[in-house]
Amino acid sequence: MPAPFLYRAWVGASMLLVPFFARREVRKLREAGLPVDRAHEKLGHATEPRNSSGPLIWFHAASVGESLSVLALIDRMGKTLPNAQFLITSGTATSARLLAQRMPLRAVHQFAPLDAPGPLKRFLRHWRPDAAVFVESELWPQMLRRTYEGGAKMALVNARLSEGSIAQWRRFPQTARYIFDVFSLILTQNDAMAGAMVAINAPPERVARGINLKSMAGPLPVDEDLLFEARAALGHRPVWVASSTHDGEEETVLAAHQALLEQIPDLCLILAPRHPERGDAVAAMIAQSGLSMTRRTAGEMPGGQVFLADTMGELGSWYGLSDLVFLGGSLHPIGGHNPFEVAQSGAAVLSGRHVKNFAETYEEMEKIGAARLVDTAEDLAGQVATLIEGEAQRGAMKTAVAAFTAAQTDKLDSIAQRLIKALDLGANG
Template sequence: MSGPAAPLPVRLYGVAANLIAPLAYRRVRAKLEAQGTPAGRVRERMGRATVARTEGRVVWFHAASVGESLSVLRLIEEMGLQQPDLSFLITSGTATSAQIVGKRLPPRTQHQFAPLDSRRAVARFLDHWRPEAAVFVESELWPNMLRGAKARGLPLALVNARISDRSARNWKRLSATARHLLDHFTLIHCQDARTARHFHDIGLAHAAPGVNLKSLSGALPFDKVELTRLREVIGARPFWLAASTHPGEDEVMIEAHKALLKTLPEALLLLVPRHPERANQIEVQLAEAGLTSARRSTGMALTPDTQCYLADTLGEMGLWYALSPVTCLCGSFAPVGGHNPYEPAHAGSAILHGPLYANFSETYADLAAQNAATEVTDARALAKELTTLLTKPDTLATRRAASRAFAAGQADALHDMAETLSKALSLG
């Protein structure tokens, strides 16, 4: 693969990636098919397109999974409004992202699974799509993909870049490799000042902090008819949402809800696992905790006796945020790094979260400063905060208004970001 002379680790990686591609594809194929991906689409992972390329100029966006993909949809839409001759391709690697993003594609946008990072898969992909430029999201830095795109003269941008302190230490130990890969990008837009500083430390002076794209994604869509129905079913019951739980966090949510029931015996917990395939395990945990539950994916009715509604479906998070006056945003009680707080903020839900949120540290600091989010450390603290919010309507209303105001204040930068990106990619 042509391009700038590569450091030894990059060359070794290239050889290894090409050798193990068949084995990697078998594993990826088994996982995607197990998650319901149509067999015909799985071959996209080897760079074999399953849809025709649109005519004209195509801009390629590549993201890892659901959150990263959703974060750029409004940016794509804005770029399309500014330049009606552009079409867009967004790639990702997971079945969940394909299902969710596929339902929310902006005009003139297609989705494909990303090619595995082998020379042949990347070449097939680029031969078919012939993109005008490429945009990589957050931390999706695949060496063969980057070098293959650059070798064909594509201008490249990295947007919403994020790097943890631990990853930064590793990059510094391999600073020549890091610079080689990241120098492929004409523009490096960082989602926070910490990431920009890390990039500067390894010699990338053009990395610059900017607005977090996840703050520009807007409110998630939802079914308004279903929202009205659920409001009628729940009625006056106090309720709260545990959003995007990971292993180890369900226990915290369950313990907090049991404590809340002592004060509010009619309280309802809406529990949404990050990965719906964990629902069987969570259902057992709820039963062992003595809580009555109903499971959405099986069509079980939510009744006045239901203490926990297990919302194990895909693509309905916007519904749960719009419905719930209070959201405990998980991924923050387990070492995951936190999840996107802008989504519940746009819906006007008061936000609670745990202490582990490195991926959104600056955002949560801003939320806390505006009284739009509160950190709780464990189930006991969570139950105490829930009791306050669900028994004091004025306090809850104030917190919800602060959450909504925070989200609204982030949206002004979308137009400028689209213009900056188009200019950096020489799109006119």
């Protein structure tokens, strides 16, 4: 298939623009505290060797959510393909740090090269991927075509395009066909997106509905020493967790906790805001509410009426302290956060109703009794009190959570097998 004019124009433009974008991207990574050699991965200069003992499967994602969403899938594929090596690329310093804490076996991380001839040639010459899996909407034209022309089998998973992107692809049907033709398999998040992909000239026989991989991210890491220390500090106090809260939600959570303390005086709230840099602002809210507080960034353990967990990378340990978690980003139209991470800890899930980013996941969990949705501080306090004091209800929710988690694991195994077949990776890699 000949390259359309728009693709050739982008190749020419990228050659002119790469010095500007290279300086910008390297500067961003340097300002985030990364060494210069790692920042130069953006230019295609590898900082890790390619292991030649088996096939290399490359997973490319954009940022934190997309990167973490593929970890469980890589773990499943790695068990079936014991000789395979995995390369994960992403674009942000935050994604690199979080991936470093949760890296699967036989996997390394690099920053994705810029979509220009020089960086891509260096990157592909070093890594020589046998297969490549792209996540969601990371559709850089040269990256896709050059990888394909290098002989790698390719798939797109968790495909999700915005309405604006779909409209743009519709305007250039030849270019869309040229780009999407590289994929042996395109798995979308839902039926509507599968139809949209076909409508913009993705090969219909290669498009199928998959699952939302973000709803099946691998379990959060747990620091067993930290968990032991925190449990010792809490003693026999009952605990509930409010995690991934956003601006405007902490007030509701704190009001609910104040009401709960009248009923359960020794109750401890572990409050983990979504963005730890908001720690000072959240600490001021807690002080204004009149509640006593200990704070993780002050080196403290749970001890007051509220424990402010304003760090990154420790949320899995805090989940280990409670059977009950309220997940933020859901009391206002933010879209909600991933309940599967909570479910994997074995905890019952409470959430607000604004969960469009994980609507299908919450619908399934609510249907089987693994999650409950709330609207107000009074509603939240009522649900927490019912579940803390009602051992039977709490136990029933935990049983439902375990069933939900097992079902998602089966789905993930199915997706892993479809990818292995589509990418011609065989039974043993």
